[in-house]
Amino acid sequence: MTFSDTPQATAHAKINLFLHITGRRDDGYHLLDSLAVFAGAADRITLEGPADTMSLTIDGPFGRGLEADSQNLVLRAARALQAKAGTAFNGLTESFRLKLEKNLPVSSGIGGGSADAAATLRLLAREWDADQTILFPIAEKLGADVPVCIAQRPARMQGIGEILAPAPILPDAGLLLVNPGVGVSTPEVFQAFAASGGITERPEAFLPTRWNSAQDMAADLNTTTNDLQAPALSQCPVIGTVLASIGSLPDCLLARMSGSGATCFGIFPDPDTAITAARILNEQNARLGWWTWAGGFHHTGSST
Numbered sequence: 001m002t003f004s005d006t007p008q009a010t011a012h013a014k015i016n017l018f019l020h021i022t023g024r025r026d027d028g029y030h031l032l033d034s035l036a037v038f039a040g041a042a043d044r045i046t047l048e049g050p051a052d053t054m055s056l057t058i059d060g061p062f063g064r065g066l067e068a069d070s071q072n073l074v075l076r077a078a079r080a081l082q083a084k085a086g087t088a089f090n091g092l093t094e095s096f097r098l099k100l101e102k103n104l105p106v107s108s109g110i111g112g113g114s115a116d117a118a119a120t121l122r123l124l125a126r127e128w129d130a131d132q133t134i135l136f137p138i139a140e141k142l143g144a145d146v147p148v149c150i151a152q153r154p155a156r157m158q159g160i161g162e163i164l165a166p167a168p169i170l171p172d173a174g175l176l177l178v179n180p181g182v183g184v185s186t187p188e189v190f191q192a193f194a195a196s197g198g199i200t201e202r203p204e205a206f207l208p209t210r211w212n213s214a215q216d217m218a219a220d221l222n223t224t225t226n227d228l229q230a231p232a233l234s235q236c237p238v239i240g241t242v243l244a245s246i247g248s249l250p251d252c253l254l255a256r257m258s259g260s261g262a263t264c265f266g267i268f269p270d271p272d273t274a275i276t277a278a279r280i281l282n283e284q285n286a287r288l289g290w291w292t293w294a295g296g297f298h299h300t301g302s303s304t
Ligand SMILES: C[C@@](CO)(OP(=O)(O)O)[C@H](O)COP(=O)(O)OP(=O)(O)OC[C@H]1O[C@@H](n2ccc(N)nc2=O)[C@H](O)[C@@H]1O
Pocket: 016, 019, 028, 029, 030, 031, 032, 034, 108, 109, 110, 111, 114, 142, 143, 144, 145, 146, 159, 160, 161, 186, 187, 190, 258, 259, 260, 261
């Protein structure tokens, strides 16, 4: 088999352009209203085999420290789909050696593990010829961010992430991602949010059907916020330094944290200005060893 024949899928970083917390369920999960989009930055999953059992190996710049055990979201997704599709297709679901190239920082607010789980589901569904509609219920059980990562297209995300609605068509804006190398625990940030007073009453965010320019997009996003940014900052003060550094770069239209952090993003007029900004930031902060990525969106249009 040549490299190009090897079944593989990319798992793109999810960015929450805004994230409002609107309520809390009886089980403690928070209800969200968020605009999720995807960056060009991605992990990669490859299938080799068939094999006797499902197995996983991990490499790539962020592979160290991530266990390739049964708790890894790649293996959890593979086994969950194998169990479901095996019943539906009379057991015609062979196992594979799965490989994860981990390019995205872990526990960083860009849903890398969720994207990996969703990419594994898409890849195996293709291999086993399973209907894509069986993926969604499995995705929901794997994590709140996994459903939106199935299509990895811009979506307005509500409920705890299972209600997906069309997002505005995005402009060809530039995106800069910066992570200071400090992992942030999602449950702890939600706890800090609840402890600091919790939900703010506010009108539902208005979003147009399309943004014609990065400037228009940033102007609307400036009327929104990420409710988890202040609680994450209280746990991880370096996030404030990251936001100030992004905000001071030439042509930056908006600097904000994604998800529960600590990755922050900057919006720029186009991908080239974001790449130039990343070069400046990397020169200024070379000794800090921050992870940066610059480019454009993975897809600019919703699938729904
Ligand atoms: C905050 C968000 C925004 O997109 O992104 P990340 O920071 O993870 O990228 C997500 O809602 C995160 O989704 P995900 O990372 O899949 O979370 P899960 O594993 O399902 O939940 C981890 C824990 O966070 C808390 N949690 C999570 C989601 C939610 N809507 N309310 C919560 O209170 C719960 O304590 C839960 O046990």
